[in-house]
Amino acid sequence: MPPKKRKKISKVALITKRSIGELPRNVKLIKQLVKYLEKKKIEVLFDRNSAQIIKAKSGHNKDYLLRRADLAITLGGDGTLLKTARRLSRKKVLILGVNLGNLGFLSESVPEKLFEDLDNIFKGKYNLDRRTILRVTLYRNGKKGETYLALNDAAINQGAFARLIKLDLELDGRKVVKFKSDGLIVSTPTGSTAHSLSAGGPIVHPGIEGLIITPICPSSLSMRPIVIPDNKQLTVRVETQRREESAIIGLTLDGQDMTILRYGDKIKFRRSKRSVYLVRTKHRYYKMLRGKLHWGE
Secondary structure, eight states: OOOOOOOOOOEEEEEEOGGGGGSHHHHHHHHHHHHHHHHTTOEEEEBHHHHHHHTOSOOBOHHHHHHHOSEEEEEEOHHHHHHHHHTOOSSOOEEEEEEOSSOOSSOOBOGGGHHHHHHHHHTTOOEEEEEEEEEEEEEETTEEEEEEEESSEEEEEESSOOOOEEEEEEETTEEEEEEEESEEEEEOSGGGGTHHHHTTOOOOOTTSOEEEEEEESOSSTTOOOEEEETTSOEEEEEOOOOOSTTOOEEEEETTTEEEEEOTTOEEEEEEEEEEEEEEESSOOHHHHHHHHHOTTO
16 A cells, blocks of 8 residues: 655754763764755754754754654653653654663664664655653642643652652542552553553553553552543642651652652643654564563563
């Protein structure tokens, strides 16, 4: 069958991990990539890291890039892709992850296959893998605070003190459960193979429309992970008060950004109206589970 007609890609943003410029082979790859795109008559937009690495005239922040680009190429690891996904605007931007790290669970390409993959992409020979984004809103003293986005997960956990915290869960305003644990992870299907999996949660195919609630080391053995429909709103109330300054309770997004929580804070989780569109040139989800997680071995 002929490839489906795709929207023309005329602007590409390069988003890189800061440290990749420390290796000469990575610098060489980025320079080759720029020449390749310019030969294709593609406008190249640089983030500040990539601009610094190849000494381009100007670099921009991710917000600027993602409002203008048709395709964002992230070079680094999953962390680089996650940071990019959290900065997405309402514009539909395609993302191609290039793994220059170790695991590369979300990334589609590697340096050895990058230009072959790009040839297929510019010919329209690719699929879009639509991924759910988690919307997280903090309420304090009855007032709405900051709203955050996460592609993988949001975790409520502790700092240095090995002491249980008490959490109260509601679903669409209805009581679900109160429990004590070291914390709680709310993840998308994409994030089911990240922190949630390490805490005993299930592997959930990214095509499933659900959210995974995974308690971290609960005091009750009957408090098990559960998958809920992603059209529901989950509310978590912090019912533990810490008096020691070092005994913090934090809300961590995708394992990267952290906000300190207080007694009585409410955190509301729901599926965002935005989505992440990952470019796929091949079908490899189960192969990835076997190869990177050694699933079933």
